[in-house]
Amino acid sequence: MYDVWKPPEQRPLRQLPGLLASSLGLLWESARTEFVLVAILQVVSGAMGGVLLVLVKNLLDAIQASSASQDFGPVLGWLGVLGVLTLLTTFSGSMQWELQRILGEQVDRRAMLRIFEVAGVASLEAFETPDFHNRLERAWISSGSRPTQITQSLLSLMSSLAGVLGVVIALFAVLPVLVPLLLVGSVPVLLLTARGSKALYAFNFGLTPLDRRRMYISRVLTHREHAHEVIAFGLAGFLNARWRDLHDQRLAEMRTLVRQRMWLGALSSLGNTLLFVAPVALVSYLLVNGTMQLPQAVAAATGILLLRPTLQGVIWSATQLYECALFLEDYEQFVRMKDELVAEHGGGPAPASFSTLRLESVTFNYPGVEAPALRNVTLDIGAGQVVALVGENGSGKTTLAKLLCGLYAPLGGRVLWDQTDTAQVKPAALRKSVAVLFQDFCKYLLDVSENIGVGRHERLGDPDSIREAAEHAGAHAFIRDLPEGYRTLLGPEFEGGHNLSIGQWQRMALARAFLRDAPLVILDEPTAALDARAEHELFDSMRTLFAGRTVLLISHRFSSVRSADRIYVLHKGELVEQGTHEQLMQLNGQYADLFTLQAAAYQSNGVAAEAAERNGAVP
Ligand SMILES: Nc1ncnc2c1ncn2[C@@H]1O[C@H](COP(=O)(O)OP(=O)(O)OP(=O)(O)O)[C@@H](O)[C@H]1O
Ligand SMILES: [Mg+2]
Structure with missing residues (x-):
């Protein structure tokens, strides 16, 4: 019996390591070469900023020296190195983009295959339960970009944390009190941003049933299987209106979400501003009352300025990580269902x-x-x-x-x-x-022999059996008259596809039952x-x-x-x-x-x- 799944009220951060591990596993399984290359390129381009700074300093030194010696050789040398490095950085940036395209596609493919594996063992009862489709839909949506996003967020969190650490050490030497002030001050900002992510997740979770109904209407409006009735009954306007109604509900919910996220955004901007202004105010106060000297104050202000973007980077990547974890949990839950479903399939x-x-x-x-x-x-x-x-x-x-x-x-x-x-x-x-011909049999938009062969797909390569089944079902005569006989593709929406009458389709389904060759x-x-x-x-x-x-x-x-x-x-x-x-x-x-x-x-x-x-x- 299919059990309806309820998500936990709170998604503890404890799940994050597990989700990260499975995302990394997914990336590794899907495209390890691209993954490793992208990671190396990311690290290299991250380090390149520091290298460029050193190079610029060396170039300036060389310029100073050459103005005294009138020897421009070293300057040209450093200019050459700078040029080559800039070229490499730009090229590695574009390479990263292209590799990420392949990586994304591969991850998407692997994630989809895992979803198909679950669908492949699910019972008919599951397919007739809305909850299964809601979960499937959420897994589908989350599987696309989230596994890549979660690892990217992890990488950028690590590099931002490294940046923060460097500045924190420097600041600690200048004015130690600034460090706890800045770090503790960023916690509410982090919490506010995480709340925004949670609101986004709740919005998507709650709207899945409505979105599925809307997608169904789009399918009725755009797919051939419904086109004849939609045109004959003039349903396009009616269905359009129904789609708009459903979308209006989504928009209304989205407005509420956006309002909520705007408030949260405003509060976290306020927090961010205070995080910047309060230390500057403290440094100014200490400078004015003479507790601090100008060089120390300049160093502290530079530290605050440098810390601000890296700290924001930490907050951004940490919340991205959290958001991905919320969505990926849906995907993971769905994929894990395979084991439960297979366990249900026990028996002799x-x-x-x-x-x-x-x-x-x-x-x-x-x-x-x-x-x-x-x-x-x-x-x-x-x-x-x-x-x-x-x-x-x-x-x-x-x-x-x-x-x-x-x-x-x-x-x-x-x-x-x-x-x-x-x-x-x-x-x-x-x-x-068991060989069964269902009342609502399927019409496979495959070629004729595949349409019959799926009755016992192991015998797809046996044209004589397929032909015999077609003969028993009274289908051979019309198949012979098709443009490419048993190789004719069925379904006029495909190039070279041919449509059959409903009775001819039923004979195809009957031929499948003959081919199946089962005692019942x-x-x-x-x-x-x-x-x-x-x-x-x-x-x-x-x-x-x-x-x-x-x-x-x-x-x-x-x-x-x-x-x-x-x-x-x-x-x-x-x-x-x-x-x-x-x-x-x-x-x-x-x-x-x-x-x-x-x-x-x-x-x-x-x-x-x-x-x-x-x-x-x-x-
Ligand atoms: N997937 C389903 N979920 C819920 N109820 C269902 C489902 N399929 C059928 N039913 C209900 O079960 C009852 C029996 O349906 P069933 O399809 O077995 O009838 P049937 O005798 O084959 O009818 P018909 O002659 O129209 O083919 C009906 O009341 C139907 O509404
Ligand atoms: Mg029936």
Whole structure:
């Protein structure tokens, strides 16, 4: 069961070392060469300031000496060194930028891959829980720039601290009282800036659900899958307005945040100013009352002037570090979830086959929904049988199919493969033994053979099996007519992409089920989009096509289920009737009702009824 995650109220700074270590690890794993080069270049360019100062001093000395000796050789020499160093500094600066571009891209790639790893082991239930998507979204956002930023902040914090230390030592010699004054004075400034970071984090955290809804609207407005309805219903204006509404809410929240951060900024500027003015005032006072001499006062003032930018550098990089830690914690939490999710996937191997599949008093509730989608359902499916599941919309048919696939686990009762309780089996192993055609099957914008091959991706390189599956699904004929046959890319939004009709797409999905070659086949409304002939052919040949396999067929077309070995009728999540078509008709219950209702539509027209009867395509 997917557990909703609540962030801790306070993010202790204690997490900072761990986050730093994992960020550095991420950088190291992603692009160690670029990382090392960037770090070296940063250190070198940091040291270059001091070297340049020394060079300028030497140049001035050389100028002084050469004006006496009239020998300009040393001056030219120092000018040359200065020129070469300036060139190197500028070049290393631009190199750093370019390398950082690659570093950023590599870190982004690695971070994304780690997010995909979590998504790859998450349950269907997790994907149906808003909390999972909120966390995913936050991890996504934080993974981009934050790992690089946190290490850069660490590097600049270290260099600023080194700068502060130098000046502090010098100041201590001149006027020791200035040191505690400046250091203690910077603490409130640091706290105020950190509060601003926390407010920014809280803003992003709180707005994730709203932002996700807004992003959904943008997708509806801009993606092909919705374009036909958006254009046909003239929805662009309506959706635009909805997007603006959601964005207005974001803007309102952002205004509150900005106001808060402006206040915090004003207070910390005040603190910064006091931090500068108070020591200068102290030095002036000591100078005026004669406690301090002019050279000492000049040295102290220079120290204060030098300390100001380095101290601000420390405050800035420390808060950047804190801010990154807040955001990265979301990413780390999400990535760590992989271990929990994999642990949930424990269990033994799946049985290779079965003689009876049994649902025993199975109850299932969707997360957050009180009414059970399945209530106390007990049914048997014998090996080699074609078993049908019917019932009105929302009666629980698809839910039951997903339980059989191991996509959901029952909350009560058991799903048994003979004596094996599937709760004790690794879900992935169980799924290998099931071929399923979902009611809302996927349309992969890949080429035709990949669209079929993903049914058993290990067989992607086996064109004969793919072709055979396509033939069984009645797809081979139209695939042959495609511009590049099985190599035709599907999806008109890609260059050279080709679109299919919905029925052709459904045949692709059916071909996947054939290719999967598993003992249990679940077909959830497999012919909803197929033409009458294709539907008739499929049901006519189902026993031959799926010979040796067990088929669970879910359908609203009663003509297609009447020949099933056993029919189960679900109503509001409960199993209300079961038997063969003849037994259920005799029972005169819900099945008979629904069957008669559907048949009446055909029987009201004598000609259609006669034709249908002849073809066996309708009841
Ligand atoms: N992911 C979900 N989260 C919450 N409730 C769900 C979810 N999927 C389905 N339900 C609810 O569970 C009940 C059974 O749904 P299910 O999809 O199993 O019905 P069905 O019999 O397959 O219907 P249909 O004939 O329309 O395909 C419905 O009330 C539905 O609203
Ligand atoms: Mg369904």
